[in-house]
Structures are given as C-alpha cells and as structure tokens.
Amino acid sequence: MGIDMNTIFQIAGIGIVVAFLVTVLEQMGKKDYANWVTLIGFIYILFMVASIVEDLFQKIKSVFLFQG
C-alpha cells in the first residue's frame, strides 16, 4: 500500500509540474517545446499506469480461472 500511495502522489506531482512547465513555456512563446513536455509527461505516466493495469489483468486471470 505504501508504494502505491507513493506512485499516486508521483503521478499527481508529475501532472502539476508538467502543467506548470507548459504554462511557463507558453508564456515564453515556445509552443512546440510545451507540446513536447506534455507528450513526454503523458507517456511517462501512461507507462506507469499501463504496468499496473497489466498487473491487474494478470491477477484477474489467475483468480478467475482464465487459463488461456
């Protein structure tokens, strides 16, 4: 549970930092950099979420007797 809590705060923190960076970069007039920052933050979080969703599906498979 402790690790999971850390990951939740990590996701929220990355989201806030990315939003802040995007705001600053757009104020500076660097729109394309802002887009890249958004994309990279999104992919990083997507990776974490995808790994835990895969874990969830494996658990469901093993518990509910899906062998195939």
Place this chain on the structure above:
Amino acid sequence: MLQIVGLGLVATFLALILKEHKSPIAFLLVVFVGSVIFLFLIDQIYEIIKMVERLSINAHVNMIYVETILKIIGIAYIAEFGAQITKDAGQGAIASKIELGGKVLILSMAIPILTVIIETIISMLPN
C-alpha cells in the same frame, strides 16, 4: 477499509487539482487508483473463491459449471471496469459497446449450462 476510503479521497482531491490543468493525466490517475483498489482487494477475493471451490468439490458438483460461473464473474468485472473508466472519460458510446461485449460473451459462456438445463427439463416431460 479505512485505507481504501482514504486512498479514494486523496485520489479524488488530486484528480480535482489535476483536472484544472491537464485533463488526460487526471484520467490516468483515476485508472491507476481503480487498479490499486482492486489489487488491494484481490487477496480476499481469492480466499472467497477458494472456499466456493472447496464447497463445490465436497458437494460433488461438476467442476466445469463452477469454473464457468467464476469466468462469468471475471468477465463481468473486467467489462464493468472498462465501461466505467470509458464513461468517466466522456465516451459513453464506447462504454455501452464494452458492456454489450461483456453481455454477449457471458451469454456464450453460459450456453453449456443452459443446454444442460433445457435437456433436463425435456427429459422430465412425459412423452
């Protein structure tokens, strides 16, 4: 129980903060929290299912039927999870398609049980 409620509340507040800035990341946070809560519960679910299996073995029920029922519960849970998350993201149409898929698959898995029931009833009928 308190852990789950606390997790849910913290996640809700964080998602609210994130939604002001970046909507997709808030959505990913919600998916993550849903998975974490289910992973937290899965050990207890495993115990319950083991108990059902033991009871059915003791009662000499055919194992195929119990297995089918467990698979149906699994399909129902996965379909519900997917449909709720899609609905949260504002895609009601995809959510209802996921639900439709779940229903059709459940019905097709229940075909052997239905066939056995119908055959039993027919054999009971007097000729």
